[in-house]
Amino acid sequence: MNERCDVAVIGCGPVGALAANLLGRAGLRVVVLEKEREHYPLPRAVHLDHEMMRLFQTAGVIDRVLADMVATDGHLHVGADHGVIRYMGTVGKPKPFGWSNDYFFYQPELEAHLRAAFADNGAIDLRLGATFTALEQQGDGVTVHYDQDGASHTLAARWVIATDGARSPVRKALGIALDDLDFEEPWLVVDAEVEGPVTFPPITGVPADADLQRLSVMMCDPARPATVVPGRGNHRRWEFMLLPGEDDQAMMQPEKVRELVAAWMKDVPHTIVRAATYRFHGLVAERWQAGNVFLAGDAAHQTPPFFGQGMCHGLRDVANLAWKMDAIANHGADPAILDTYQPERDPHVRGVIGAAVAAGRYICELDPAKAAARDAAIRATAAQKAGETAHDLIPAIATGLVMPSPAAGARFIQPILADGRKLDDVAGQGWRLFVRDDSVTGTSPLVTRLVAASLDDAGAVTAWLDAHGVDAVLLRPDHCVFGTASGTGVDLIEARARALGLALETA
Numbered sequence: 001m002n003e004r005c006d007v008a009v010i011g012c013g014p015v016g017a018l019a020a021n022l023l024g025r026a027g028l029r030v031v032v033l034e035k036e037r038e039h040y041p042l043p044r045a046v047h048l049d050h051e052m053m054r055l056f057q058t059a060g061v062i063d064r065v066l067a068d069m070v071a072t073d074g075h076l077h078v079g080a081d082h083g084v085i086r087y088m089g090t091v092g093k094p095k096p097f098g099w100s101n102d103y104f105f106y107q108p109e110l111e112a113h114l115r116a117a118f119a120d121n122g123a124i125d126l127r128l129g130a131t132f133t134a135l136e137q138q139g140d141g142v143t144v145h146y147d148q149d150g151a152s153h154t155l156a157a158r159w160v161i162a163t164d165g166a167r168s169p170v171r172k173a174l175g176i177a178l179d180d181l182d183f184e185e186p187w188l189v190v191d192a193e194v195e196g197p198v199t200f201p202p203i204t205g206v207p208a209d210a211d212l213q214r215l216s217v218m219m220c221d222p223a224r225p226a227t228v229v230p231g232r233g234n235h236r237r238w239e240f241m242l243l244p245g246e247d248d249q250a251m252m253q254p255e256k257v258r259e260l261v262a263a264w265m266k267d268v269p270h271t272i273v274r275a276a277t278y279r280f281h282g283l284v285a286e287r288w289q290a291g292n293v294f295l296a297g298d299a300a301h302q303t304p305p306f307f308g309q310g311m312c313h314g315l316r317d318v319a320n321l322a323w324k325m326d327a328i329a330n331h332g333a334d335p336a337i338l339d340t341y342q343p344e345r346d347p348h349v350r351g352v353i354g355a356a357v358a359a360g361r362y363i364c365e366l367d368p369a370k371a372a373a374r375d376a377a378i379r380a381t382a383a384q385k386a387g388e389t390a391h392d393l394i395p396a397i398a399t400g401l402v403m404p405s406p407a408a409g410a411r412f413i414q415p416i417l418a419d420g421r422k423l424d425d426v427a428g429q430g431w432r433l434f435v436r437d438d439s440v441t442g443t444s445p446l447v448t449r450l451v452a453a454s455l456d457d458a459g460a461v462t463a464w465l466d467a468h469g470v471d472a473v474l475l476r477p478d479h480c481v482f483g484t485a486s487g488t489g490v491d492l493i494e495a496r497a498r499a500l501g502l503a504l505e506t507a
């Protein structure tokens, strides 16, 4: 007889590992199949944002990952004349979500921490050297075939989450095509350990509060577009665009890499850790769900890394799936709520990839005259964009499991309380109803009710309610606003029960 679990997670990169932690924490039985024996040892992602830190809080892994995260100050784009054209800085700006907007990290360390946390988070069975080969769907689940230690095995699961990366064998097995967002540029990615600061060419118009060593700096120089990114500790990342006719192999040669990096390091001792070429492209799967199988992370979408959001998309994907699977498996919600996964995530991902592709098109401009015109056009919009941060690129959820109302689908704030704790540490991680004061009605067995007037948050939640002209806000477990209401929270409670397919008295 087949073994059976609630969820088979196929692929244990960062996205699969977060999925397993969230699902295991919710009490689901999770088997993770990973074809490699060791996690990928080289850094790819280096940036994540405040929303990921909050998800790490939700998954109970924040204490493990925090020590290896470095908060930084945002993004700076520099034009062909080496003058600033765009600044998305966060210095001195409020932190409404409880974390800094931008963090830099080392992906292999993050993956190691996420795997180590499996031991804290319930029934998570990680099978290394286990290669997915095929699957079949029945009405109530999926049979997964995999090879391990020279033998073939099967595993029965209610659901499969395919987090098996850009080449996704699961996506291929399902015959799901990728939409090509028509962007493909070759870049050389170089990681180094450095013993001192990076030397930048003279840059004009650097804002007074900007420290180049703490920013992701994009040199949109048509002679060779390049990014310099601060990492954790002594780690630094360079990304250099390959020019027409340049050969990948030749550009990866150690002497060529040394030459490219030396211009930025002057006399500072440094060690190149690796250099590899990548095609930066925008691709989104046409379908993210086939029956009880869900694509997530790079298996579902790939983005040019210009805003450092590729992995972040994937972590949002599995946060979305995990709370819905928890609601179905543990609280009797209608399994059809999983049909809202792609409608919620796909437009969101396409919106952010669209912004990265748009930035990529101007960053990768190699014609000096067009680059100068680009700089003038971007500078002409400077007044409109003043004060922007990378956070502004991330939209709210527009459709799906939300109740149409002010701020529905937006990420809710996470104020830091007077005693230093963050709101989620006090309010919990499930469904939460915040009401202005005791006079605002609304309660339900599986919803935590919190009174804004009683929170020691310097009035942050009350100010949020005021700003949206409402008296109650209901949050989903992924911290997105389900809906808002005036006068009473009862409508929200009823709408939630309907959306989840639950009887009101048990919801």
Ligand SMILES: Cc1cc2nc3c(=O)[nH]c(=O)nc-3n(C[C@H](O)[C@H](O)[C@H](O)COP(=O)(O)OP(=O)(O)OC[C@H]3O[C@@H](n4cnc5c(N)ncnc54)[C@H](O)[C@@H]3O)c2cc1C
Pocket: 010, 011, 012, 013, 014, 015, 016, 033, 034, 035, 036, 040, 044, 045, 046, 047, 048, 130, 131, 132, 133, 163, 164, 165, 166, 168, 169, 189, 278, 296, 297, 298, 299, 305, 307, 308, 309, 310, 311, 312, 313, 314
């Ligand atoms: C140069 C570069 C810079 C980037 N910078 C950023 C950044 O700053 N911020 C950001 O958010 N993102 C960034 N990204 C993107 C980020 O690295 C990826 O989005 C992320 O690694 C994807 O994670 P994943 O878990 O979906 O897939 P992966 O990390 O690719 O993991 C997939 C896993 O599936 C396993 N697998 C594959 N086939 C099978 C099989 N048949 N059976 C079992 N297991 C299998 C693989 O071994 C692997 O462990 C960057 C990417 C690149 C290339």
